[in-house]
Amino acid sequence: MSVIGSIPHPLIRLDGVSKSFGSFAAVRDVSLQVREGEILGLIGRSGAGKSTLLRLINLLERPDTGRVFVAGQELTRLGSTELRAARRQIGMIFQQFNLLQNATAAENVAFPLRLDGKASRAEIAARVDECLALVGLQDKAASYPAQLSGGQKQRVAIARALAPRPAVLLCDEPTSALDAETTRELLATLADINARLGVTLVIVTHELPVVQALCRQAAVVENGRIVEQFAVAEAAQGQSTLAREVAYA
Numbered sequence: 001m002s003v004i005g006s007i008p009h010p011l012i013r014l015d016g017v018s019k020s021f022g023s024f025a026a027v028r029d030v031s032l033q034v035r036e037g038e039i040l041g042l043i044g045r046s047g048a049g050k051s052t053l054l055r056l057i058n059l060l061e062r063p064d065t066g067r068v069f070v071a072g073q074e075l076t077r078l079g080s081t082e083l084r085a086a087r088r089q090i091g092m093i094f095q096q097f098n099l100l101q102n103a104t105a106a107e108n109v110a111f112p113l114r115l116d117g118k119a120s121r122a123e124i125a126a127r128v129d130e131c132l133a134l135v136g137l138q139d140k141a142a143s144y145p146a147q148l149s150g151g152q153k154q155r156v157a158i159a160r161a162l163a164p165r166p167a168v169l170l171c172d173e174p175t176s177a178l179d180a181e182t183t184r185e186l187l188a189t190l191a192d193i194n195a196r197l198g199v200t201l202v203i204v205t206h207e208l209p210v211v212q213a214l215c216r217q218a219a220v221v222e223n224g225r226i227v228e229q230f231a232v233a234e235a236a237q238g239q240s241t242l243a244r245e246v247a248y249a
Contacts, residue, residue, distance in 0.1 A: 009035075009036075010033035010034055010035050010036075010069075011034060011035060011036040011037075011038075011070065011071060011167060011168065011200050012032070012033065012034040012057060012069070012070055012168060012200065012202070013031075013032070013033050013034075013068075013069040013070075014030060014031055014032040014033075014053075014056065014057070014066065014067070014068055014069075015031050015066055015067040015068075015069075016029050016030070016031055016065065016066040016067070017029070017030050017031070017032075017053075017056050017063040017065065017066030017067070017068065018030070018063060018064050018065045018066055018224075019052055019056060019061055019062075019063050019064055020064055025224050026049045026052040026224055027049045027052050027053050027056065027063070027224045028049075028223070028224035028225050029065075029066070029225070030053060030066075030224070030225060030226055031066075032053075032219070032226065034200060034202060035200075036167070036198070036200055037194070037198050037199075037200055038200055038201070038216065038217060039190075039191075039194055039200075039201045039203070039214055039215045039216050039217070040201070040202045040203070040215060040216075040217050040218065040219065041202075041203050041204075041205060041210070041211035041214070041215035041217070041218040041219070041232070042054060042202065042203070042204045042205070042218070042219055042221055043204075043205055043206065043207075043208060043211055043218055043219070043220055043221070044206065044220055044221035044222055045206060045222070046206060048221045048222050048223065048224070049221050049223070049224040049225075050204040050205075050206075050221045051172050051173070051204055052224075053204075053221060054170050054172055054202060054204050055170075055172075056068060057070065057090065057168070057170055057202065058070075058075075058087055058090040058092060058168075058170060059075050059076070059083060059087075060092075062076070063076065070086065070089060070090060070167075070168060071089055071167055073086055088116070088164045088166065089166050089167045089168060090166055090167070090168045090169075090170060091161030091162060091164070091166035091168065091169045091170065091199075092161060092169070092170040092171075092172070093154065093157045093158055093161050093169070093170070093171050093172070093174050094157070094172050094173075094174070095172060095173040095174065095176050095177055096177065097145070097150075097153040097154055097156070097157045097177075098157065099145045099153055099156060099157060099160075100145075101144070101145050101146065102144070103144070104141065104142050104143060104144055105132065105137060105140050105141050105142070105143050105144075105145075105148070105156045105159075106128050106129075106132065106141040106142065108145075108156055108157075108160050109128045109131050109132060109156065109159045109160045109163050110124050110125075110127075110128045110163070111160060112160060112163050112164050113127060113128075113163050113164065116164065127163055128141070128159075128163065129141070131159035131160070131162050131163050132156075132159050134159060134162060134193060134196075134197075135155040135156070135158050135159045135189055136155065136189070137152060137155050137156060137159065140152060140156075149182070150177055150178050150179075150182060151178055151182035151185060151186055154174060154175075154177075154178065154186055155186070155189065157174075158189065158190070158193070162193065162197075162199070166199065167199065167200060168199065168200045168201075168202070169190075169193070169199050169200070169201050169202075170202050171190070171201060171202065171203040171204065172204050173204055173205060173206075174186065174190075174203065175187065175205070175207070175210055176205075176206075176207075183210070184213070187210065187213045187214045190203075190214060191214055201214075201215075203215065211232060212232055215232050216231065216232055216233075217229065217230075217231060217232065218230055218231075218232055
């Protein structure tokens, strides 16, 4: 079993999770703990199982075996209605943004709040404005995705993920479609969100510089297992040979 250290009262806890697709074992008996406010990077080659492991946290992929806990609640025991409610605590952003193309930036950010149906129109408008301000896009509220740059689209996606006030933000290769300068700006935005809001971040990437710029802890995923965990400061000093080997692959 692959285990990332013992963390008192972790916000995220995976106990012995495995996931296969047919005969392919994507995640193999992984246990993982992430404390509140942490920024954890999952790094590894393409096909190593990073994205599947990330999607097990919010049960976009349901594990074949093992248990998943977020904020002390076992998601793997919940029914569909309870799971939808629990997922409000877990935001997610994707490589390709996944924005509604016929909706403005403001309408995209408002979407999860309207879907929830608990906030008034005034409350939704105020929260949308607040979230767009967090990512520096208040002036783009009326713009459609086709009118935005790649970096701006990803910022809208982040604002949308933050709208329900999640405790956790899962990031699946959020910078892979962006150029180097836009990547730096986006990582600075994520770091600021973590610092200001205390949102716990888990980010999947195959780029070690992304981990070095944003994360405090990292885990190397290889063949569906976590084969190494390290403090990012140590990797920057050249102490994580395996992390260097898997980066850029």
